[in-house]
Amino acid sequence: MRWARPDRRAPDFHSLDPRAAPPPVTDSDPLLLDASGVVKNYGAVTALRNASLSVRRGEVHALMGANGAGKSTLVKILTGAIRPTAGHILIRGKESNVHSPAEARRAGLVSVYQEPALIPDLDVADNLRLTQTPVEPFRAWVKELGVDALDLREPARNIPLAVLRVLDLARALAAEPDLLLLDEMTAALPANLAERVLEVVRNQTRSGRSVIFISHRMLEISALCDRATVLRDGATVGVVDMAPGAEEQIVELMLGEKTGRAERRRATRTGEETVVDSGATPRLSARNLRVGTKLRDVSFDLLPGEVLGLVALEGQGQDELFGVLSGSIRPSGGSVAVDGRTARFGHPADAIAEGVVFVPGNRVEALCMQRSVRENIALPFSARIPTWGPIRRRMENGRIDDAIDRLQIDTRAQAEVQRLSGGNQQKVTIARWIATGARAVLCFDPTRGIDVGTKREIYRLLRELAARGTSVLLYTSELDEVHLACDRAVVIFNGRVVDTLSAAEADEPTLVRAAYGLTGTAARPAPDAPAANADPVGPPA
Helix, strand or coil: CCCCCCCCCCCCHHHHCCCCCCCCCCCCCCEEEEEEEEEEEECCEEEEEEEEEEEECCCEEEEEECCCCCHHHHHHHHCCCCCCCEEEEEECCEECCCCCHHHHHHCCEEEECCCCCCCCCCEHHHHHHHCCCCHHHHHHHHHHCCCCCCCCCCEHHHCCHHHHHHHHHHHHHHCCCCEEEEECCCCCCCHHHHHHHHHHHHHHHHHCCEEEEECCCHHHHHHHCCEEEEEECCEEEEEEECCCCHHHHHHHHHHCHHHHHHHHHCCCCCCCCCCCCCCCCCCEEEEEEEECCCEEEEEEEECCCCEEEEECCCCCCHHHHHHHHHCCCCCCEEEEEECCEEECCCCHHHHHHCCEEEECCCHHHHCCCCCCHHHHHHHHHHHCCCCCCCCCHHHHHHHHHHHHHHHCCCCCCCCCHHHCCHHHHHHHHHHHHHHHCCCEEEEECCCCCCCHHHHHHHHHHHHHHHHCCCEEEEECCCHHHHHHHCCEEEEEECCEEEEEEECCCCCHHHHHHHHCCCCHHHHCCCCCCCCCCCCCCCCCC
């Protein structure tokens, strides 16, 4: 199966010219959607307490807020996935009678949720049948969104995350919705696919259709959206017209005035400072690692107490590298060493036994979603019991309590982790390894789809871990954050390390140029590098 190759150009958000494309709208125009006083309670937990959202015809409307503010809950209520406790929702001026996603689709409201909605064990064709999606319009949208070829018989579980997101969007567009709701649509996409998505979204408004757009990438919001509604603590706290200075207003509303100012004043790195001994024995070393044609020749050292950033565009070998280091993929060449000793990982358990642990970007993969916070954090303790006997509950509980306190995890929804916000779920995946005392933590885009406040909390935590001697390898798609969180940065292009930068050198323009193969060794194609239209990105090994 052939997938789209990530583009080497930086996405040009400014070329969208957001306020030039759509038809003009005025305050007198009829509202396509008008939700007011929406409340949603889960027992004692209040997810929404007073949310309001009005969307005009022909506009792209941003829905903003910190993790846990209620954005995803409101979207699920609007599309019938869950029912509100109270409130009024009008669609085209009439009270909504939507009680399921299927009814919402018939009413012209279609959502692409934060996580892929295709059933993994079914192929693409069967997934389309479930939602009665017409095949030919779906194929046309897939091509329009940048995926060159598609086999409808391919099981969804074999398809890369970025392509799954495109298929979700194509399925939604094939329904010709009047209102399209996109929840963190571009968070997992490479630059070329993200740019296609933004173009398609803006084009939807030319025919009078509307889009609700949720993103934590302020550059996308500024370039694409006409207005923004901001939620905080389950309530709407303001509506902002997108104009110069709107970003500052949004930050103030999202975080509160005092917190917003404090965040903007913080110009230095987040968290505790670490003095890294460059002469120390590396905590984790990779030498000439290879995995087929995806990972060609990667070598680096991760020092004790260091946060090492890994920068790469989609499909440049980072998935395979983390797979090798975490024990889920066996390399075709090269070696790995932990604290100077050669290590062979045939299984993730082998890596964990050496103190090398993995925090995936897709938190659903790492968590038992229907279990409590404490049970999820305690899982590694159960795996370490060598023989039958009593569990040392006092020690276990003490470490779990310490991890919860240090990460400030919201534990109100004790019964199920799935009821936590995405940011709190990601904290749980990290807390698990804090409690067990890991020596090297492999973090794969841990802040994907997480608000600015929670991002800073996670970065502060990683700096704190480094100050205590733990080493961190951090892959992140947020290039502007690398110099805040990391001591050094390694850039991978076409399966090879093409640049290594200090934190001071790792500014966003430099990282972007290296990641797109425009500087250093990346600008000189290797003898065995494939042609630009060959060997497109496929599913992870």
